[in-house]
């Protein structure tokens with residue numbers, strides 16, 4: 001007995017299905033069901049909610065999400081070897097777990113889930129940031145999800161919640177914090193995983209704000225921020241010179257010193273610059 005459901009312990013599951021971890025798929029499994037239950041709880045009240053899970057693997061977190069009351073979990077898994085283990089969970093929770101075999105990058109969750117849905121995942125390291133950026137930049141805001149609860153390498157988690165003035169602060173921090181409340185809610189040591197990765201991990205929770213903190217056109221803001229941080233060691237007057245011939249004036253009008261570097265500029269000032277650029 002696992003403690004949170006009547007399914008077998010995960011060590012038995014991975015042994016019986018021959019689920020040796022594959023590095024190319026970012027497979028570091030969580031086999032402690034108390035821990036996966038804790039991560040599911042950190043996603044808040046899931047009762048009656050639809051949840052998207054990317055990369056369920058043998059299903060430890062999936063079991064936590066179902067046990068914590070999610071109405072329906074849509075789990076997208078690229079490794080077909082995991083499907084039999086997931087089918088056993090689906091049988092234990094009739095009508096509540098749908099498993100899609102394939103690449104999460106190719107999935108449109110809107111075709112399957114009732115908004116506002118939650119997204120909760122122990123993300124594969126190789127596609128984690130790409131998925132996060134995609135979820136943070138939907139065509140309209142608020143997005144179809146209302147909360148992301150995601151495990152990342154600790155260094156990526158720290159970049160998401162970073163404040164101006166340090167090396168961790170960059171495009172990811174601006175994109176995340178402009179339209180969400182982002183916080184690290186849990187730290188995990190490598191030993192929590194099988195096999196243990198080289199680095200520590202952290203769970204980040206991002207709550208979608210009803211509207212952005214400061215007004216700006218998303219596309220223009222993304223362009224300004226990408227250019228500014230692509231050459232983060234340069235002064236902004238140089239890093240952003242491709243943006244406008246009178247960039248120094250625009251920076252000054254936005255309250256930014258042209259000699260500053262991107263990592264010194266807060267989100268409010270980046271938004272002011274994006275509005276100035278949009279005004280033509």
Ligand SMILES: C[S@@+](CC[C@H](N)C(=O)[O-])C[C@H]1O[C@@H](n2cnc3c(N)ncnc32)[C@H](O)[C@@H]1O
Nearest residue numbers: 025028029030055056057078079103104122124
């Ligand atoms: C870090 S493991 C997490 C597994 C499980 N959720 C856990 O916590 O034990 C990442 C999982 O994502 C899967 N995966 C990797 N790339 C994927 C992709 N592009 N789309 C969907 N799943 C993917 C891997 O096969 C693996 O099962």
